[in-house]
Amino acid sequence: MSERIVRGRVDRSGALVGGDAPLLRLQQRAGGGLNRPLALPHLARLVALAQRLQRDVSRPLHAADDHSDIFALVRILPDADGASLEISDWRARPTAEPQGPAIADAVEPQGWAWECDQHLRMVALRAGVEAPAIPGGWAGHSLSELFELQPDGDGRFPVLRALARQAPFADQRVRVEGEDGPLAMHLSGEALFDATGRFTGFRGIATPDEGAAADAAAPARVDPAFGSLPLSDPQFGRRIDGALRGPLSRIIATAETISGQFDGPIRADYARYAGDIAHAGRHLLGLVDDLADLQNIERPGFRAARDEIDLGDLARRAVGLLGMKAEEKGIRIDAPRLDDKAPAWGEFRRVLQVLLNLLGNAIRYSPENSQIWIRVDREGDRATVTVADQGQGIATDQQDMVFEKFERLGRTDSGGSGLGLYIARRLARAMGGDLTIDSAPGQGARFTLSLPARD
Amino acid sequence: MSDSSAFSGIALPSPTLSARLGDVAAHLAAPLTDRLTEEQRALTLGIARRLVGEAAAALGVRIDPAALWHDWLVQGLPGAERLAAPCFARAEEHRWRALPALHRDTSSPADGVSDTDAADAPPAAPQAPLAPVDKAYLDLTIADRRRFDALGNPCIAVADLDPEIYRALLDDVVEWQAHAGVDTNAVAELDDAACAAAARQASESGIDAAAAAYHTALVAEGALSDAAAAAAMRHDWPALIGLAAAAHRRPYGEMALALVSAEAAALPPLLAPLRIDRGAIAPIEASLARVPARALAGAPEGEG
Numbered sequence: 001m002s003e004r005i006v007r008g009r010v011d012r013s014g015a016l017v018g019g020d021a022p023l024l025r026l027q028q029r030a031g032g033g034l035n036r037p038l039a040l041p042h043l044a045r046l047v048a049l050a051q052r053l054q055r056d057v058s059r060p061l062h063a064a065d066d067h068s069d070i071f072a073l074v075r076i077l078p079d080a081d082g083a084s085l086e087i088s089d090w091r092a093r094p095t096a097e098p099q100g101p102a103i104a105d106a107v108e109p110q111g112w113a114w115e116c117d118q119h120l121r122m123v124a125l126r127a128g129v130e131a132p133a134i135p136g137g138w139a140g141h142s143l144s145e146l147f148e149l150q151p152d153g154d155g156r157f158p159v160l161r162a163l164a165r166q167a168p169f170a171d172q173r174v175r176v177e178g179e180d181g182p183l184a185m186h187l188s189g190e191a192l193f194d195a196t197g198r199f200t201g202f203r204g205i206a207t208p209d210e211g212a213a214a215d216a217a218a219p220a221r222v223d224p225a226f227g228s229l230p231l232s233d234p235q236f237g238r239r240i241d242g243a244l245r246g247p248l249s250r251i252i253a254t255a256e257t258i259s260g261q262f263d264g265p266i267r268a269d270y271a272r273y274a275g276d277i278a279h280a281g282r283h284l285l286g287l288v289d290d291l292a293d294l295q296n297i298e299r300p301g302f303r304a305a306r307d308e309i310d311l312g313d314l315a316r317r318a319v320g321l322l323g324m325k326a327e328e329k330g331i332r333i334d335a336p337r338l339d340d341k342a343p344a345w346g347e348f349r350r351v352l353q354v355l356l357n358l359l360g361n362a363i364r365y366s367p368e369n370s371q372i373w374i375r376v377d378r379e380g381d382r383a384t385v386t387v388a389d390q391g392q393g394i395a396t397d398q399q400d401m402v403f404e405k406f407e408r409l410g411r412t413d414s415g416g417s418g419l420g421l422y423i424a425r426r427l428a429r430a431m432g433g434d435l436t437i438d439s440a441p442g443q444g445a446r447f448t449l450s451l452p453a454r455d
Numbered sequence: 456m457s458d459s460s461a462f463s464g465i466a467l468p469s470p471t472l473s474a475r476l477g478d479v480a481a482h483l484a485a486p487l488t489d490r491l492t493e494e495q496r497a498l499t500l501g502i503a504r505r506l507v508g509e510a511a512a513a514l515g516v517r518i519d520p521a522a523l524w525h526d527w528l529v530q531g532l533p534g535a536e537r538l539a540a541p542c543f544a545r546a547e548e549h550r551w552r553a554l555p556a557l558h559r560d561t562s563s564p565a566d567g568v569s570d571t572d573a574a575d576a577p578p579a580a581p582q583a584p585l586a587p588v589d590k591a592y593l594d595l596t597i598a599d600r601r602r603f604d605a606l607g608n609p610c611i612a613v614a615d616l617d618p619e620i621y622r623a624l625l626d627d628v629v630e631w632q633a634h635a636g637v638d639t640n641a642v643a644e645l646d647d648a649a650c651a652a653a654a655r656q657a658s659e660s661g662i663d664a665a666a667a668a669y670h671t672a673l674v675a676e677g678a679l680s681d682a683a684a685a686a687a688m689r690h691d692w693p694a695l696i697g698l699a700a701a702a703h704r705r706p707y708g709e710m711a712l713a714l715v716s717a718e719a720a721a722l723p724p725l726l727a728p729l730r731i732d733r734g735a736i737a738p739i740e741a742s743l744a745r746v747p748a749r750a751l752a753g754a755p756e757g758e759g
Binding site for chain 1: 593594596597600601603604605606607688689690691738
């Protein structure tokens with residue numbers, strides 16, 4: 001994904017003192033102007049937060065002008081004179097009714113119209129005039145209970161990604177037990193927001209998947225999650241992914257709710273236990289992610305996209321995402337400067353994934369109060385980014401092993417699955433690059449990702 | 456459908472003439488008042504059509520709703536006076552709610568919504584037991600969404616309709632079918648079906664019950680005023696209407712019409728039982744002011 005970054009600059013008083021045209025237009029339509037206080041309340045609050053913490057903040061951004069809603073990702077980099085803004089993934093959609101019904105202008109006579117709240121609880125389900133009868137007992141139940149979510153070709157679930165991003169989605173394949181037997185359908189939906197900009201759920205349509213109808217009508221498998229699929233079948237892994245991700249997410253969410261004492265104070269040791277559960281759940285979810293990735297990249301014909309990327313920009317993004325985790329251990333990250341660029345070819349999100357893995361490992365295995373360096377460079381036709389830490393290092397004879405599946409060099413902590421570096425190297429090679437290590441015991445480790453350079 | 460006493464002794468030749476004379480009578484009774492807009496007519500008629508279709512469906516597959524509606528369009532709806540108020544109330548509520556949120560109040564954004572709300576707060580586990588207030592709100596939302604068809608058009612859920620009106624409507628449909636020439640046995644079966652449909656309706660719980668339960672749950676938690684103020688701020692009109700209706704012990708539809716036809720000065724007393732301050736009423740007032748052609752009691756020119 002090649003992304004255009006919309007940039008802006010805010011001074012210490014919170015006034016927008018410069019920026020790219022889209023941001024200036026939005027500020028103007030929201031009633032502000034250049035050298036005037038930010039008129040976008042959500043952005044203004046995030047800027048204030050970043051300035052208060054004196055720390056980079058990366059968050060989803062929601063804004064609205066008089067004819068559209070804006071969704072984007074914003075990164076705020078505070079400094080002594082104010083803050084710099086980097087806004088990516090800028091998407092606009094026409095303003096929707098704040099409390100609209102389960103409107104589905106495009107609902108087909110054979111389809112269903114549905115709506116759920118922000119917790120994916122079903123609040124509306126209606127059948128078109130020629131549609132199969134809707135199953136009973138849907139009201140108030142989870143969307144994922146009613147519709148068995150099926151992963152897409154990348155092993156992802158569009159509706160869950162849309163939930164995380166509070167954005168529209170399409171082509172979520174589902175299976176559902178209809179009144180007359182199993183049905184295969186496609187879900188699409190738009191995100192709903194109330195008048196304060198608060199996400200309130202999705203509404204959309206479910207259309208029959210004619211192509212999969214025969215498959216859906218096939219005899220029920222032995223187990224609803226895994227069925228009688230052989231281990232070697234790619235569907236097996238996808239079904240494991242689908243079957244585990246939902247319950248694990250719920251475990252984590254509940255444990256975090258308890259740990260954070262959002263519903264009221266509880267005993268400190270109970271809150272700590274809940275924190276441990278959430279931590280373990282996140283680890284398992286990470287393993288599920290890794291397994292899904294593994295299956296995806298090992299399937300024949302896997303290809304990564306060829307986007308125009310800048311390794312310097314991606315390295316800074318990775319630091320923005322994991323900076324707080326490093327600070328918890330007192331680790332200082334020496335990231336590439338804003339003018340450090342390394343134009344390259346590679347898939348935006350995959351490269352970010354690799355960098356997050358490298359930086360996450362470096363943080364995990366670095367001693368407290370140490371330092372991590374990230375450098376970008378160009379060597380001939382290769383653009384490189386190197387992550388170096390002050391950890392215990394890896395002996396030469398073990399260096400190749402770290403790229404093996406499930407290899408953790410004897411570590412038994414709950415830090416990782418042993419798949420991260422294997423996946424990272426596979427991804428690097430799928431993008432025409434490589435991932436290498438240079439290390440010695442007691443001297444830390446330096447992982448270098450190289451990709452085809454771009455002029 | 457007023458009777459035309461000036462033509463006493465002469466049967467009016469058509470429903471069309473009868474309706475026009477009714478319009479004239481209404482006009483003479485309030486000459487400065489705007490009449491219904493085309494949008495209001497269309498919405499009200501559509502809601503009535505969907506309700507008639509629901510009633511016909513409740514009687515079984517024998518009824519052809521398209522033929523029924525066609526006949527009633529030509530001859531006039533029996534019980535039009537009975538249906539007028541609920542259909543008009545639903546239409547006016549829909550016009551209010553269908554206003555796009557073009558003018559969000561960006562000067563006081565999401566009071567009480569922290570930086571981490573929405574974006575970062577962990578989602579509540581869907582399968583966790585819901586708090587009574589949350590469960591009641593979910594039920595209210597579900598009851599509200601039952602008041603739309605699959606295409607998002609507004610309709611009246613049978614559970615929300617006055618039982619007498621519903622029973623009368625069922626009887627009208629049965630009578631239409633009887634006039635269509637079905638045999639006596641079939642009519643008797645339809646009568647039985649009408650009784651069964653009325654009994655089913657009596658066992659159903661609609662938006663009034665959901666609103667009352669939500670109100671009760673909020674009162675028990677001492678959170679009524681905060682919830683009402685939040686509903687106003689978020690333009691969550693079904694919640695606001697439901698709470699006001701429950702507080703006044705009035706039906707939801709009646710309260711919706713009372714609010715949408717209220718002048719600014721009439722809003723505070725209507726919302727007084729919710730104990731929200733004047734500032735919280737401002738977004739309601741501002742939103743209502745944008746509804747065109749409201750039937751305001753003290754504004755004969757209308758509000759266009």
